Amino acid sequence: MPTLCDDSAALTARLDQARHDYAALKAQKLSLDLTRGKPSPAQLDMAGGLLDLPAHQYRAADGTDCRNYGPPGKGLRELREIFAPVLRVPVEQLVAVGNSSLELMHDCLVHLLLGRGPEGERRWADRKVAFLAPVPGYDRHFALCERFGIEMLPVPMTPDGPDMTAVEDLVRSDPRVKGIWCVPKYSNPDGTCYSEETVRRLAAMETAAPDFRVFWDNAYAVHHLTDEEVEVADILAACAEAGHPDRAFVFGSTSKITMAGAGVAFFGSSPANVDWWLSYAGKRTIGPDKLNQLRHARFLGDTDGLRAHMRRHREILRPKFDTVLRVFARELDGSGLATWSHPKGGYFITLNVLQGCAREVVRLAKEAGIAVTPAGATHPYRDDPQDSVIRIGPTYPETAELERIAQGVAVCVRLAGYGKLVDQSRTRQGVG
Structure with a gap:
């Protein structure tokens, strides 16, 4: 796990790899949106029966x-x-x-x-x-x-x-x-x-x-x-x-x-x-x-019908959350650059990155064609004092698309995080 005491050459190598990965990400010319947690069309389709009720049943x-x-x-x-x-x-x-x-x-x-x-x-x-x-x-x-x-x-x-x-x-x-x-x-x-x-x-x-x-x-x-x-x-x-x-x-x-x-x-x-x-x-x-x-x-x-309806929602949503969590684990586990929540319900995952990196991660993602909820949105006056929290909403995109989104976000986390660690390491060593 990288720390400020890691060998600066090793950190620089990780940063160079992150830059290479980010260039490849931008080359894909993506246009993906992860900004808000809203139901997917498949979830909305499950309620189509609302529109089919007979018009004469009005009492x-x-x-x-x-x-x-x-x-x-x-x-x-x-x-x-x-x-x-x-x-x-x-x-x-x-x-x-x-x-x-x-x-x-x-x-x-x-x-x-x-x-x-x-x-x-x-x-x-x-x-x-x-x-x-x-x-x-x-x-x-x-x-x-x-x-x-x-x-x-x-x-x-x-x-x-x-x-x-x-x-x-x-x-x-x-x-x-x-x-x-x-x-x-x-x-x-x-x-x-x-x-x-x-x-x-x-x-x-x-x-x-x-x-x-x-x-x-x-x-x-x-x-x-x-x-x-x-x-x-x-x-x-x-x-x-x-x-x-x-x-x-x-x-x-x-x-x-x-x-x-x-x-x-x-x-x-x-x-x-x-x-x-x-x-x-x-x-x-x-x-x-x-x-x-x-x-x-x-x-x-x-009420039992409501609960049964929500179990059908779960069948759609669970694979999406699992996809994001699996990609984050594969791409970021052991890096020391991020942690993330493992929710048992709701509509969001919280991604916690290194202090001072959330806005940079969001900026890098936007430049790569991935729209992420603005950093600071999770705090009053849009001011996260630690600049570390990013809200991830996996519900709307298709599962296959989420694989690319989560991987792209992870690339941005590595680039921003290793960049910060290298800067800190150089400052500690008195390098320009």
Whole structure:
């Protein structure tokens, strides 16, 4: 494994080989894209049955004519009953709405900024507000905070979730801290699953802000990649038991289950928070697309049908993840230049390269025709202080294409990494 103490001639030889490999990579004139984790056409095709449901079937189980306005309410009960068990939300406390959980998170922030929470506190817009941002994390969460001028305070991720000692210190001492972003299962981008202790501590911790909120983005609740289907503790139950029943907002959607642009999103929380949300949402819309909710309920059938559908997703996705992991192991194991996550679910792999090399790896990949998520996207304000984290999204490309992409990324990791090690070795030896 190369270190700063390695023989400089050996390091230079490795760098020369990396340069040769990179020249060969560029000569292929590739045009490949690994920038976002989105379902592949084959995954979307599995939901084609949504479009085949008979047009005359427009009445919900309770007789509601889904073609017409209203009632605004919580959405179709038969669909909420399918998703309540997997989102760990009682069906009466789960709301089914439009197609985007990100939109729900946006609206919750707007309602808290411009209105009042159930506690009757002042509007968030009337004071300075900060959110805790576990890193690495989800760039769209960070973009929402930037959009509304909410300061982000990074906290490191651990194998059990956010560093809870850091979280507890910040929320206890700073009343500006109003919330924390959480992707509790197969988190974006490193695949972490929150431990039971982490969930318990999030629910029970004392906070300087009485209206502190946990934004629980359970985007990958049923997105397993292995036979081990990880379960995460029930955040709503934990909050209620700890005496903070209104602390958590739970979000989910079918975006990576059926059709990404034509799915259903869900909001779950305490009864008081659900009433609060409905009071604001009722002024924004007459009601959701109930026909789409009805299509989803009939297509999935029940919770077992949802799980069976996701096992078919796994059959498509597992070989893609395995391909990337196999290529990284073949090309980078023992080099000392990188480590990578081995997720049990979700949509991403985290590639950790030598400090100060992530932006260079991304730049080299782009010049070679491989588009990779920009370095820094996994951190607030696009600033990774270590410049070491790269998010890999293997879901969209075909498996054969992923072989070339992963190999190309590995070439760029070797070129950037060995270049840095050679520079460091020369500096230590006092060479120009």
